[in-house]
Amino acid sequence: MSKALFDAVRVVKGAPLTQADVDLINRAISGGVAAPVAPAAPASGLRVSRRGIDLIHSFEQLRLTAYKDPGSRNGLPITCGWGTTRDEDGGPIPLGAVWTKEKADRLFARDLAEFERGVNQLLAGAPTTQNQFDALVSFAYNVGLDIDDDTIAEGLGDSTLLRKHRAGDFAGARAQFAAWNKNDGKVMNGLVRRRAAEAALYGGAV
Numbered sequence: 351m352s353k354a355l356f357d358a359v360r361v362v363k364g365a366p367l368t369q370a371d372v373d374l375i376n377r378a379i380s381g382g383v384a385a386p387v388a389p390a391a392p393a394s395g396l397r398v399s400r401r402g403i404d405l406i407h408s409f410e411q412l413r414l415t416a417y418k419d420p421g422s423r424n425g426l427p428i429t430c431g432w433g434t435t436r437d438e439d440g441g442p443i444p445l446g447a448v449w450t451k452e453k454a455d456r457l458f459a460r461d462l463a464e465f466e467r468g469v470n471q472l473l474a475g476a477p478t479t480q481n482q483f484d485a486l487v488s489f490a491y492n493v494g495l496d497i498d499d500d501t502i503a504e505g506l507g508d509s510t511l512l513r514k515h516r517a518g519d520f521a522g523a524r525a526q527f528a529a530w531n532k533n534d535g536k537v538m539n540g541l542v543r544r545r546a547a548e549a550a551l552y553g554g555a556v
């Protein structure tokens with residue numbers, strides 16, 4: 351029964367349970383204290399601001415006909431809308447598919463919510479400003495969350511950038527954005543510009 355309760359609380363919280371969470375639940379089960387209602391902010395985590403959305407949109411740009419990734423060797427993933435790489439059913443987007451702006455906006459909102467949850471999970475409660483969160487979500491939206499069991503830096507999750515941020519080395523984390531400027535090993539001017547903009551936002555520049 352306890353495992354089922356822990357699983358339910360984890361789903362409601364939307365993030366892994368801390369040891370403090372587990373201890374509190376155990377005390378509540380044993381009758382020690384009443385479990386408090388979790389406040390909305392910690393449960394939902396940070397959300398991207400308008401500034402963060404505008405930054406993502408400025409680099410993704412709206413495309414209503416699906417196209418090949420211009421920077422990858424094989425042209426994958428096929429992309430449409432605001433840099434979306436999955437159709438409504440979660441599958442790949444057919445090359446040449448035509449979307450409405452409404453669909454593009456809807457799937458962007460879906461993807462953005464997933465990246466917000468993922469970045470909140472990876473931050474694990476580390477102190478983070480709104481500007482920093484916006485920059486990290488933009489970064490992850492482009493390179494991936496990289497939430498897996500290995501330690502290979504394939505996105506935000508195993509990156510030195512995240513490690514430095516969680517350690518409170520914000521200057522070091524900001525400097526790491528510039529390292530992610532390649533697609534298939536080739537430096538891309540668009541990525542150089544995007545990383546510079548994300549680093550500036552992360553550092554609080556207006």
